[in-house]
Amino acid sequence: MQASRARLFKEYKEVQREKSVDPDIQLVCDDSNIFKWTALIKGPSETPYEGGVFQLAFAIPEQYPLLPPQVRFLTKIFHPNVHFKTGEICLDILKNAWSPAWTLQSVCRAIIALMAHPEPDSPLNCDSGNLLRSGDIRGYQSMARMYTRLAAMPKKG
Amino acid sequence: MESDYDTQDASDTESMEDDFYSEETVVRDGEDEGEDEGKYGFSDNESDDSDVIVSERLQQNYTVLDETDIRQRQEDDIRSLSMVLSTSRVHACLLLRHFNWSVSKVHEEWFADEESVRRAVGLLGKQVEMPNVAELLCGICFEVHPRTAMSSAACGHPFCDSCWRGYIGTAVTNGPGCLMLRCPDPSCSAAIGQDMIDMLAIDEDKQKYSHYLLRSFIENNRKTKWCPAPGCEFAIDFVMGSGSYDVSCNCSHSFCWNCTEEAHRPVECSTVAKWILKNSAESENMNWILANSKPCPKCKRPIEKNQGCMHITCTPPCKHEFCWLCLGSWIEHGERTGGFYACNRYEAAKEEGVYDESERRREMAKNSLERYTHYYERWATNQRSRQKALAQLHNIQTEKLEKLSKIQCQPESQLKFIIEAMLQVVECRRVLKWTYAYGYYLPEHEHAKRQFFEYLQGEAEAGLERLHQCAEKELRVYLEAEVPMKEFADFRVKLAGLTSVTRNYFQNLVQALESGLEDVGPNRQTNSSKSSSSKNISSKNSPGNSPKSSTTTNNFDNYWYCERCTFANPSSNQACEMCEHRRH
Ligand SMILES: [Zn+2]
Ligand SMILES: [Zn+2]
Ligand SMILES: [Zn+2]
Ligand SMILES: [Zn+2]
Ligand SMILES: [Zn+2]
Ligand SMILES: [Zn+2]
Ligand SMILES: [Zn+2]
Numbered sequence: 001m002q003a004s005r006a007r008l009f010k011e012y013k014e015v016q017r018e019k020s021v022d023p024d025i026q027l028v029c030d031d032s033n034i035f036k037w038t039a040l041i042k043g044p045s046e047t048p049y050e051g052g053v054f055q056l057a058f059a060i061p062e063q064y065p066l067l068p069p070q071v072r073f074l075t076k077i078f079h080p081n082v083h084f085k086t087g088e089i090c091l092d093i094l095k096n097a098w099s100p101a102w103t104l105q106s107v108c109r110a111i112i113a114l115m116a117h118p119e120p121d122s123p124l125n126c127d128s129g130n131l132l133r134s135g136d137i138r139g140y141q142s143m144a145r146m147y148t149r150l151a152a153m154p155k156k157g
Numbered sequence: 158m159e160s161d162y163d164t165q166d167a168s169d170t171e172s173m174e175d176d177f178y179s180e181e182t183v184v185r186d187g188e189d190e191g192e193d194e195g196k197y198g199f200s201d202n203e204s205d206d207s208d209v210i211v212s213e214r215l216q217q218n219y220t221v222l223d224e225t226d227i228r229q230r231q232e233d234d235i236r237s238l239s240m241v242l243s244t245s246r247v248h249a250c251l252l253l254r255h256f257n258w259s260v261s262k263v264h265e266e267w268f269a270d271e272e273s274v275r276r277a278v279g280l281l282g283k284q285v286e287m288p289n290v291a292e293l294l295c296g297i298c299f300e301v302h303p304r305t306a307m308s309s310a311a312c313g314h315p316f317c318d319s320c321w322r323g324y325i326g327t328a329v330t331n332g333p334g335c336l337m338l339r340c341p342d343p344s345c346s347a348a349i350g351q352d353m354i355d356m357l358a359i360d361e362d363k364q365k366y367s368h369y370l371l372r373s374f375i376e377n378n379r380k381t382k383w384c385p386a387p388g389c390e391f392a393i394d395f396v397m398g399s400g401s402y403d404v405s406c407n408c409s410h411s412f413c414w415n416c417t418e419e420a421h422r423p424v425e426c427s428t429v430a431k432w433i434l435k436n437s438a439e440s441e442n443m444n445w446i447l448a449n450s451k452p453c454p455k456c457k458r459p460i461e462k463n464q465g466c467m468h469i470t471c472t473p474p475c476k477h478e479f480c481w482l483c484l485g486s487w488i489e490h491g492e493r494t495g496g497f498y499a500c501n502r503y504e505a506a507k508e509e510g511v512y513d514e515s516e517r518r519r520e521m522a523k524n525s526l527e528r529y530t531h532y533y534e535r536w537a538t539n540q541r542s543r544q545k546a547l548a549q550l551h552n553i554q555t556e557k558l559e560k561l562s563k564i565q566c567q568p569e570s571q572l573k574f575i576i577e578a579m580l581q582v583v584e585c586r587r588v589l590k591w592t593y594a595y596g597y598y599l600p601e602h603e604h605a606k607r608q609f610f611e612y613l614q615g616e617a618e619a620g621l622e623r624l625h626q627c628a629e630k631e632l633r634v635y636l637e638a639e640v641p642m643k644e645f646a647d648f649r650v651k652l653a654g655l656t657s658v659t660r661n662y663f664q665n666l667v668q669a670l671e672s673g674l675e676d677v678g679p680n681r682q683t684n685s686s687k688s689s690s691s692k693n694i695s696s697k698n699s700p701g702n703s704p705k706s707s708t709t710t711n712n713f714d715n716y717w718y719c720e721r722c723t724f725a726n727p728s729s730n731q732a733c734e735m736c737e738h739r740r741h
Contacts, residue, residue, distance in 0.1 A: 007298055100296075
């Protein structure tokens, strides 16, 4: 507990310092609880998520960083490896491939990479996975873009 | 050699009984001897028989290993590999674990492409030292520590000892995957071996790791398995492709090495699996069908009711609408009959006692159940008899033999024919038990095979009953009082003779079942017609009828049994009435 708190505090200071370094990621620690974080990440360019801003929620276990944080999308997203209802993410580094050398920042980077390179073979969103697997790239992209526009972009007017 | 018997304990004899039917012991004495019970000319062969048994034991196709043996073998493999590859003990261990403890596989892969094996296992060519500065940053806690308080794998990535302890502890808690642990740096695949564990982990984790390593040697090895008996810590090393799968552990548990169920030769593993599943599911299954499904009154397919409403619409294409309770057409139902959740037609009929709850359906289910019960009861009876015989054998070995030796003034070594008889009983009960599972799954329409099977089973069972009777009841007389030498000699000849005859019967049975009853020729058929086997189920269920008259409607030949739910369906049906499973 003490070790995880110390480690999270280091990450917190690092985030403050690096704020301007990675413009695609904005990590925010909960005011009252260092085990609760949120992040805003920018949809990667040349993907259907471009132009969108997606919010992630982190729940961090007491054994962190020996155990991975739990992360989910708060913003609705149409992606094969994200559960459409719960926002749960299927990503190996958040499960068995976790390394305690990863940080919340690097997790965000990995999620951005996942947005750009979906893995249709381990789908949490079957519709989306099926579209990609059947080769209907356009179908997938237009759905993903529609939800990006609906959920991840500031409303006009 | 004969005096060996005196010191033998129950577990030794257990291992003998399962060798009785190994190919080498099969002595084709000719079946005729079995028919002629007056001819007990076997006493001279006794010593030969025991020689066969003893030599059989020496060449058994498996070895029982205790923890010391396992550690020894593991250590030997690791040491010899590290010598051959001139690599460290730790690397040899990692390599063996990676290739499931197959020494030959490691050799093969290593000498074919050492580089790719190293990459896959995470073995670096040479040690990279941590940067040579006084203080280093730990990659896990992000704190700066003195270099002396940090460690690294062969890759040189530094982590503080406290973080290592946590890292290893988490991995060990997660299970045997800790045997494949890598450097915590995500970009690095350097393997973490037992030397690092021993240097950095807490004692409890070191022990757990070492335990996983030992278990892995058995569990990840194709040739070894743990004995499945509860609490037993022995493992069995099996010589693959060496015939019978039956093995006997030092804890006295006999089991099939292939499927780890109790020993079941000559019945196949798949039959045993089906049978065991059936025994666990049968009662529930039948009750469920009776309680939850009814045949559609129009198309007769089984319909499950899963909602409260009594208005049932049959599945397409039938779509017949009927009342679940009275099975009457729904057209006659509605407000008048009590709405959707009751049926006063049904209530009225039930009160009058006119209504007979789907008589035919019950009848059918009963037939299936009866057939199963027939086989199950016999299976279970033989199982119990075997347990009793085992206890008795133990009792004879530990006290009765000594007593008998005193009363009849015979050296114990001269009394081993009694032990042999009991061993034969125990083994035959086991075989006989499993033949009932076999019989249950032998298709009804294979008449010739069924007849042949029932003939062999009947002969074997009759022989076994005589032997068991003689070994159990007649023995008692000789335990009570001294009898004339001649009389005891006669008992010896009789019991040894029955043992031998029964062994022959069972050898025939085992061979026939193992060859799938293939040699059912015209001769066999004549044989079987002269036997009046008591186990012919059709004769049991239609008393008064000739067992072979397949024209009567009562006869089971007019039904086929659903593979899935065992329901007895009329032969005109192509799919099961209960579960719609197709007939094969
Ligand atoms: Zn550290
Ligand atoms: Zn490393
Ligand atoms: Zn055992
Ligand atoms: Zn088996
Ligand atoms: Zn119908
Ligand atoms: Zn009704
Ligand atoms: Zn069925």
